[in-house]
Amino acid sequence: MSKEPDYQFNKIKSFRTNKIQCDTFEKLKNVYNIDISNFIRLAIKEKIKRDYPKLKEQLKETVYPWN
Numbered sequence: 001m002s003k004e005p006d007y008q009f010n011k012i013k014s015f016r017t018n019k020i021q022c023d024t025f026e027k028l029k030n031v032y033n034i035d036i037s038n039f040i041r042l043a044i045k046e047k048i049k050r051d052y053p054k055l056k057e058q059l060k061e062t063v064y065p066w067n
Helices: 019-030 036-061
Strands: none
Touching: 019 036
């Protein structure tokens, strides 16, 4: 048996949206034929890539009692 690759989408995370966001997702799906799951994955990836260096610096500067 082979091991599953780490890049497969086998983990589930759920989140809540408001009515406007839900309507926008439906419009993207139905009118523009955009895969919503992929759209959200790419948006999260972009956000992490953009904000990670800043967050890493903030964590270095913050003093935690357990460190």
